Amino acid sequence: AQSVTQPDIHITVSEGASLELRCNYSYGATPYLFWYVQSPGQGLQLLLKYFSGDTLVQGIKGFEAEFKRSQSSFNLRKPSVHWSDAAEYFCAVAPVNTNAGKSTFGDGTTLTVKP
Amino acid sequence: ETGVTQSPTHLIKTRGQQVTLRCSSQSGHNTVSWYQQALGQGPQFIFQYYREEENGRGNFPPRFSGLQFPNYSSELNVNALELDDSALYLCASSSRTGGNTGELFFGEGSRLTVL
Numbered sequence: 001a002q003s004v005t006q007p008d009i010h011i012t013v014s015e016g017a018s019l020e021l022r023c024n025y026s027y028g029a030t031p032y033l034f035w036y037v038q039s040p041g042q043g044l045q046l047l048l049k050y051f052s053g054d055t056l057v058q059g060i061k062g063f064e065a066e067f068k069r070s071q072s073s074f075n076l077r078k079p080s081v082h083w084s085d086a087a088e089y090f091c092a093v094a095p096v097n098t099n100a101g102k103s104t105f106g107d108g109t110t111l112t113v114k115p
Numbered sequence: 116e117t118g119v120t121q122s123p124t125h126l127i128k129t130r131g132q133q134v135t136l137r138c139s140s141q142s143g144h145n146t147v148s149w150y151q152q153a154l155g156q157g158p159q160f161i162f163q164y165y166r167e168e169e170n171g172r173g174n175f176p177p178r179f180s181g182l183q184f185p186n187y188s189s190e191l192n193v194n195a196l197e198l199d200d201s202a203l204y205l206c207a208s209s210s211r212t213g214g215n216t217g218e219l220f221f222g223e224g225s226r227l228t229v230l
Binding site for chain 1: 119146147148150155156157158159160163171173205207209211218219221222223224
């Protein structure tokens, strides 16, 4: 069965500092990979996705993620964090040749941004 | 273009009762997926509906059931409510062509409290 691990439950960074959120997955082949953001009281918004090709993917709001097959990782990065980035971030996987609607999510990382 | 809307936004039920949650998919989307998000956890896939039929189900008992209507809107029904059913229920719509779906668009969720 596929699974997703986000090792960091809570991360605090200063505004303007760089950010990296970790995501490791377990699956027999390369899955579809996603990062979502959830602000309090709101649904999830897709930040970026990896299906195939270039292992460095760019997303919205200045985020990027790098797929590393050898490490089964898909870490999310941002060079300079803004206060509005404070939210919960979820990594998700879906099997290739199926559909994103059947995704498996990690338990999330809560990001706090210090002024 | 309207987004995904869910109703009600909040509700309180008692153990043993039944609940119906509703979701209107985004315009042009033909697939609806339902997720349960318990406090402090990531969303868990309940089931997906495509062309008014269930198209995949996660590890949830039969008392969780659903419907999709010809206009692609959907309902999630939960019978014999248990305390552990307290959660945020998220609906996500997408456009499926062939075997794959595109990006998921989430509603803001229905928060269910079972007393």
